[in-house]
Amino acid sequence: MLSIQNLHAQIEEEEKAILKGLNLEINPGEVHAIMGPNGAGKSTLGNVLAGKDGYEVTEGSVFFKGQDLLALDVEERAHVGLFLAFQYPVEIPGVQMLNFLRTCTNETRLARGLPELSGMDFLKLARAKAADLKINPDMLKRSVNSGFSGGEKKRAEILQMALLEPQFAVLDETDSGLDIDALRIVSEGVNALRDGKRSFLVITHYQRLLDHIKPDHVHVLADGQIVRSGGPELALELEERGYVDYEKAA
Amino acid sequence: MSQALESLRQSADQRFSSLGWPNRRVEAYKYSDLSGLKQLETADAIATPPSGLDALTGIDGLSLVSASQASAELQDKIGSLIPLDDAVAAYSTAHLDEVIVLTIARNTKIEQPLVLDHGRMATGSSFPRYLVVLEKGAEAELVERYAANSDGMTCPVVEIFVEPGAQLKHYRAQTEAVASTHLGWTAAEVGRDANYRHIALNQGAGLARHNIRVTLAGTGAHVDLLGLHLLQGKQSCDSHTYINHAAPNTTSNEVYKSVVAGSANSIFQGKIYVAKDSQKIEGNQMSRGLLLGPRARVNNKPELEIYADDVICSHGSTVGALDEAALFYLRARGIPADRAKQIMVEAFINDVLEDLGDASELEAHWQPVINEYLSAVFAGDQAD
Numbered sequence: 001m002l003s004i005q006n007l008h009a010q011i012e013e014e015e016k017a018i019l020k021g022l023n024l025e026i027n028p029g030e031v032h033a034i035m036g037p038n039g040a041g042k043s044t045l046g047n048v049l050a051g052k053d054g055y056e057v058t059e060g061s062v063f064f065k066g067q068d069l070l071a072l073d074v075e076e077r078a079h080v081g082l083f084l085a086f087q088y089p090v091e092i093p094g095v096q097m098l099n100f101l102r103t104c105t106n107e108t109r110l111a112r113g114l115p116e117l118s119g120m121d122f123l124k125l126a127r128a129k130a131a132d133l134k135i136n137p138d139m140l141k142r143s144v145n146s147g148f149s150g151g152e153k154k155r156a157e158i159l160q161m162a163l164l165e166p167q168f169a170v171l172d173e174t175d176s177g178l179d180i181d182a183l184r185i186v187s188e189g190v191n192a193l194r195d196g197k198r199s200f201l202v203i204t205h206y207q208r209l210l211d212h213i214k215p216d217h218v219h220v221l222a223d224g225q226i227v228r229s230g231g232p233e234l235a236l237e238l239e240e241r242g243y244v245d246y247e248k249a250a
Numbered sequence: 251m252s253q254a255l256e257s258l259r260q261s262a263d264q265r266f267s268s269l270g271w272p273n274r275r276v277e278a279y280k281y282s283d284l285s286g287l288k289q290l291e292t293a294d295a296i297a298t299p300p301s302g303l304d305a306l307t308g309i310d311g312l313s314l315v316s317a318s319q320a321s322a323e324l325q326d327k328i329g330s331l332i333p334l335d336d337a338v339a340a341y342s343t344a345h346l347d348e349v350i351v352l353t354i355a356r357n358t359k360i361e362q363p364l365v366l367d368h369g370r371m372a373t374g375s376s377f378p379r380y381l382v383v384l385e386k387g388a389e390a391e392l393v394e395r396y397a398a399n400s401d402g403m404t405c406p407v408v409e410i411f412v413e414p415g416a417q418l419k420h421y422r423a424q425t426e427a428v429a430s431t432h433l434g435w436t437a438a439e440v441g442r443d444a445n446y447r448h449i450a451l452n453q454g455a456g457l458a459r460h461n462i463r464v465t466l467a468g469t470g471a472h473v474d475l476l477g478l479h480l481l482q483g484k485q486s487c488d489s490h491t492y493i494n495h496a497a498p499n500t501t502s503n504e505v506y507k508s509v510v511a512g513s514a515n516s517i518f519q520g521k522i523y524v525a526k527d528s529q530k531i532e533g534n535q536m537s538r539g540l541l542l543g544p545r546a547r548v549n550n551k552p553e554l555e556i557y558a559d560d561v562i563c564s565h566g567s568t569v570g571a572l573d574e575a576a577l578f579y580l581r582a583r584g585i586p587a588d589r590a591k592q593i594m595v596e597a598f599i600n601d602v603l604e605d606l607g608d609a610s611e612l613e614a615h616w617q618p619v620i621n622e623y624l625s626a627v628f629a630g631d632q633a634d
């Protein structure tokens with residue numbers, strides 16, 4: 001599904017290396033968790049995969065379903081089935097959530113050779129998925145993420161994922177700012193999409209999310225590299241010991 | 251032409267002869283240089299009656315006459331709201347010919363929009379001129395459209411009296427060809443508890459200047475000035491507004507938004523003036539520019555001149571490019587880059603448009619102009 005080899009990336013403007021030879025193989029249906037100290041490069045990895053400007057890949061490769069992911073435009077990456085749930089979803093005043101959701105759903109469907117959904121069909125679908133995530137339907141009338149609470153933003157991310165039906169999703173600290181109930185709802189939203197083929201890369205600080213979304217593999221990312229990999233028990237160990245072993249000796 | 255109008259015309263002619271077209275040293279024209287404009291021979295002036303006036307006959311409560319048929323009292327109002335020390339006002343008035351006078355009778359509500367539609371198909375200059383009077387308690391919707399499709403100049407002057415308790419919604423769309431020069435004047439006097447709402451779409455003409463002067467003359471008077479500039483190529487468009495809170499307890503709300511592509515230049519100068527004895531005033535002004543390219547320019551100049559002390563006035567001005575983080579977010583959700591930019595621009599202009607409610611003018615005439623602008627701007631990269 002996703003094959004990352006020796007990935008080096010730097011901040012374009014500062015020529016500051018962030019990812020320093022990262023390797024990761026994710027097979028269909030697998031859930032991988034990435035944990036690591038602040039500033040390790042976890043969000044950078046998500047951004048580079050999604051194609052955000054401002055990062056330069058200086059070495060290495062990323063193949064997604066056999067395709068050179070890095071050669072694709074941002075929107076093309078979404079079309080071929082990549083999804084990034086943002087650590088900090090962007091507020092877009094003046095763009096109505098519902099219109100936004102319909103536009104991205106239909107653009108993606110068109111790109112995948114599927115017919116567009118009519119206004120009515122889409123509305124039904126969006127309402128149903130929103131209800132699954134206990135999202136207040138009024139939220140769909142508001143501007144994208146504008147004035148949403150932390151928890152609302154994260155739920156809105158999962159709603160987008162549910163509508164876009166990606167093959168592979170990166171969840172960047174989707175658990176941060178969620179209370180126990182919200183965490184459960186969001187996790188159920190993710191688990192509902194686990195069909196044995198879809199894969200996930202779950203970035204988190206905390207083991208508690210992994211109680212709900214059970215990972216097949218857990219990795220520690222520190223200073224731009226995967227420094228340790230293991231099973232779910234690794235997350236428990238990190239929970240106890242923290243990241244002190246991996247903090248950069250600056 | 252009546253004696254009075256002829257002498258108005260002559261004094262304007264003299265004024266313009268001494269003023270000439272302003273260059274950038276004239277403060278009010280600091281950002282739009284008119285000094286390259288030629289003064290036209292009178293023979294160049296072409297009469298262009300608006301189309302659709304026929305539709306305005308036989309409406310109950312509306313009187314539509316030319317100045318020569320209007321009462322002396324109405325004739326006296328012509329020229330009373332525009333200052334001849336402005337070169338554009340002087341130039342237009344120097345070419346004063348036909349003046350159309352529309353009067354909406356006391357306490358009458360006219361449902362049908364009053365449409366003044368101006369195409370100019372021939373090279374030359376046209377000087378449409380109107381006096382609009384809403385008598386006490388009257389309600390109407392005025393629509394002006396300027397869509398010249400040839401080179402030349404359009405110099406319209408519209409003077410409006412919104413008498414006590416009356417309400418006017420005024421839509422003004424300027425979508426002329428880039429070969430055209432548009433120099434317009436709108437002046438309104440708003441009486442006690444009267445309401446004037448002016449909404450301007452400026453998308454056309456290579457060189458455009460729109461002067462707006464509103465006097466809030468009676469207690470409780472309110473004005474909304476809402477404007478859009480949608481520019482591309484080498485266009486220059488200057489909206490120059492002046493709101494005079496001449497009476498206490500008056501309120502104004504002004505929002506101008508500019509979307510600027512290519513190497514176009516958008517100018518907004520907005521002054522709020524509060525006289526010494528005008529207490530309990532509220533005036534809010536916001537101007538925002540959105541730059542769609544490295545050579546696009548926005549010059550916004552808000553100004554407050556306040557002589558009263560019990561006043562709430564605010565102004566804000568911002569200029570910036572499209573939010574990169576928001577664009578990335580939209581694209582990461584599968585929305586192609588051009589479409590994403592379009593969505594962002596629509597969001598930017600939304601709060602001006604949302605205020606228009608369900609006006610048929612917006613649906614039928616503005617939305618197509620906006621759509622065409624957006625597709626022109628986002629259909630591949632512009633040459634300049």
Ligand SMILES: Nc1ncnc2c1ncn2[C@@H]1O[C@H](COP(=O)(O)OP(=O)(O)O)[C@@H](O)[C@H]1O
Nearest residue numbers: 011018036037038039040041042043044045054
């Ligand atoms: N756009 C950027 N400009 C400058 N520095 C950045 C940028 N993005 C990330 N960084 C830096 O890169 C490092 C890794 O950041 P990030 O990937 O956000 O870490 P994490 O998500 O693991 O906390 C940090 O030192 C951060 O300051």
Ligand SMILES: [Mg+2]
Nearest residue numbers: 042043044087
């Ligand atoms: Mg992060």
